[in-house]
Amino acid sequence: MSAIVVTGTDTEIGKTVFSAGLTAALNATYWKPVQSGQEEETDSQIVTRLSGRPSLPEGYLLQLPASPHLSAEAEGVTIDPDTLDLPQVDGVLVAEGAGGLMVPLNREILYLDLMARWGAPVILCARTKLGTINHTLLSLQALRNAGCNVVGVAFIGESEEAVEKTICQFGKVAHLGRLPMINGLHNETAAPDLGEVQGAFPGGRSGADQPGGRSEALVEAFAKHIDLDTIKKAIQL
Numbered sequence: 001m002s003a004i005v006v007t008g009t010d011t012e013i014g015k016t017v018f019s020a021g022l023t024a025a026l027n028a029t030y031w032k033p034v035q036s037g038q039e040e041e042t043d044s045q046i047v048t049r050l051s052g053r054p055s056l057p058e059g060y061l062l063q064l065p066a067s068p069h070l071s072a073e074a075e076g077v078t079i080d081p082d083t084l085d086l087p088q089v090d091g092v093l094v095a096e097g098a099g100g101l102m103v104p105l106n107r108e109i110l111y112l113d114l115m116a117r118w119g120a121p122v123i124l125c126a127r128t129k130l131g132t133i134n135h136t137l138l139s140l141q142a143l144r145n146a147g148c149n150v151v152g153v154a155f156i157g158e159s160e161e162a163v164e165k166t167i168c169q170f171g172k173v174a175h176l177g178r179l180p181m182i183n184g185l186h187n188e189t190a191a192p193d194l195g196e197v198q199g200a201f202p203g204g205r206s207g208a209d210q211p212g213g214r215s216e217a218l219v220e221a222f223a224k225h226i227d228l229d230t231i232k233k234a235i236q237l
């Protein structure tokens with residue numbers, strides 16, 4: 001098995017959409033160790049709806065849309081990082097963090113510490129919007145200081161060539177491409193009734209976290225804009 005970690009400079013920057021494209025491209029299995037906040041869909045449900053690939057059950061599935069440590073505390077739970085080792089799967093595992101790197105899991109450790117413990121290669125997702133140079137360079141520094149193997153930066157949003165180039169120059173990091181904004185992702189490929197497929201994946205729940213359709217628009221955009229070869233090399237595929 002090989003694993004790749006998707007993190008980002010902040011929350012709501014497109015890690016889940018990028019993870020869905022990556023999961024589809026690698027025929028991988030997706031895992032969200034800690035989901036804090038359950039609005040319309042969880043990240044696992046979004047990834048499976050957009051990629052057509054299975055998601056493992058979350059390590060912690062928490063209601064409050066907040067930092068994981070606060071969501072956990074609101075439910076009287078303490079996140080135990082020892083329960084969050086990367087699960088073994090056949091093929092590739094894509095694991096997505098929550099928010100940015102310095103997000104606490106409990107009162108002692110940050111997501112960054114867990115990623116360092118995992119030792120798997122990390123893709124840093126970054127916006128192209130104003131403010132991203134600072135956020136991305138700080139995130140790269142944090143990843144390297146923690147000893148993480150950074151595969152590169154994947155940008156999300158409208159093209160900002162000069163900004164993207166500046167980040168890669170100062171950050172001495174590979175540019176893994178830029179996923180543009182894609183219309184209609186919210187209502188695309190609602191998971192069909194899967195009948196006998198349900199239960200075929202370990203711990204899988206019923207509903208949209210089971211594989212079915214996928215977003216061809218996302219799959220095409222990912223293939224066109226993202227440097228999959230560099231990512232594959234990083235996980236020795």
Ligand SMILES: Nc1ncnc2c1ncn2[C@@H]1O[C@H](COP(=O)(O)OP(=O)(O)OP(=O)(O)O)[C@@H](O)[C@H]1O
Binds near residue numbers: 010017098157182
């Ligand atoms: N490439 C894209 N095209 C269109 N919409 C996008 C794209 N990337 C992200 N979005 C939209 O932006 C919002 C935030 O994206 P996403 O859920 O992927 O963020 P995130 O970084 O995973 O957040 P979290 O920290 O909560 O996991 C969503 O509504 C998503 O559909």
Ligand SMILES: C[C@H](N)[C@H](N)CCCCCC(=O)O
Binds near residue numbers: 064066067098099100
């Ligand atoms: C609620 C949100 N969508 C994510 N699940 C959690 C983001 C945590 C961010 C914490 C912070 O940096 O302040």
Ligand SMILES: [Mg+2]
Binds near residue numbers: 015016017043096
């Ligand atoms: Mg997400």
